[in-house]
Amino acid sequence: DARVTQTPRHKVTEMGQEVTMRCQPILGHNTVFWYRQTMMQGLELLAYFRNRAPLDDSGMPKDRFSAEMPDATLATLKIQPSEPRDSAVYFCASGLGTSGLYNEQFFGPGTRLTVL
Amino acid sequence: KNQVEQSPQSLIILEGKNCTLQCNYTVSPFSNLRWYKQDTGRGPVSLTIMTFSENTKSNGRYTATLDADTKQSSLHITASQLSDSASYICVVGSYNTDKLIFGTGTRLQVFP
Numbered sequence: 001d002a003r004v005t006q007t008p009r010h011k012v013t014e015m016g017q018e019v020t021m022r023c024q025p026i027l028g029h030n031t032v033f034w035y036r037q038t039m040m041q042g043l044e045l046l047a048y049f050r051n052r053a054p055l056d057d058s059g060m061p062k063d064r065f066s067a068e069m070p071d072a073t074l075a076t077l078k079i080q081p082s083e084p085r086d087s088a089v090y091f092c093a094s095g096l097g098t099s100g101l102y103n104e105q106f107f108g109p110g111t112r113l114t115v116l
Numbered sequence: 117k118n119q120v121e122q123s124p125q126s127l128i129i130l131e132g133k134n135c136t137l138q139c140n141y142t143v144s145p146f147s148n149l150r151w152y153k154q155d156t157g158r159g160p161v162s163l164t165i166m167t168f169s170e171n172t173k174s175n176g177r178y179t180a181t182l183d184a185d186t187k188q189s190s191l192h193i194t195a196s197q198l199s200d201s202a203s204y205i206c207v208v209g210s211y212n213t214d215k216l217i218f219g220t221g222t223r224l225q226v227f228p
Contacts, residue, residue, distance in 0.1 A: 004159075031214065033214075042218050042220040043160075043205070044218075045215055050214075055214070056214075056215070091159050091160075104162060104165065105162075105216070106162075107161070109158055109159050110157075110158070110159050
């Protein structure tokens with residue numbers, strides 16, 4: 001049963017600390033998305049990659065957020081330094097396809113981040 | 117501005133009853149519309165995807181409709197079950213971009 005996996009599932013940290021979230025996309029998928037979900041804003045796209053190349057990170061606060069794909073089986077989202085307003089659930093999703101076509105996105109279980 | 121609006125924000129129904137969730141969008145150029153189900157503490161799971169030429173699609177007890185002229189969609193749930201308690205998110209895709217526009221969801225609670 002192919003699934004997107006994310007670690008950690010929960011993270012509590014103090015303001016100013018670095019946070020790294022990891023995602024393993026479904027094997028063979030070439031597109032990886034990072035989303036943030038809050039009660040107020042719903043799901044927001046932070047960044048996404050195709051074939052490991054970053055295509056769009058306009059949704060990310062550039063000064064503190066960074067996203068990378070060291071290899072095809074790992075995507076990371078890093079926040080440094082973290083702030084209380086970063087508290088949210090962060091989802092990774094993966095899919096297979098070409099830009100312009102509608103592609104199914106499969107979501108991971110999310111990382112619930114709390115910044116105190 | 118591309119937007120997806122859903123109504124109602126929340127809904128409570130009794131087990132066995134039917135319900136309909138609404139979605140209005142202003143996304144251009146329109147490519148596809150999806151309904152996702154999100155259980156508490158989990159990621160969204162796709163229920164249906166419809167393109168411009170499709171006006172209805174079913175997945176078990178879930179039936180989605182699309183009117184591309186009026187830019188409206190609905191999700192009808194038949195004979196609701198306790199396990200239908202979740203948030204339902206309407207999502208619209210546009211051509212030539214992988215970015216999706218998400219609604220804020222309808223939270224459905226089914227009581228016995």
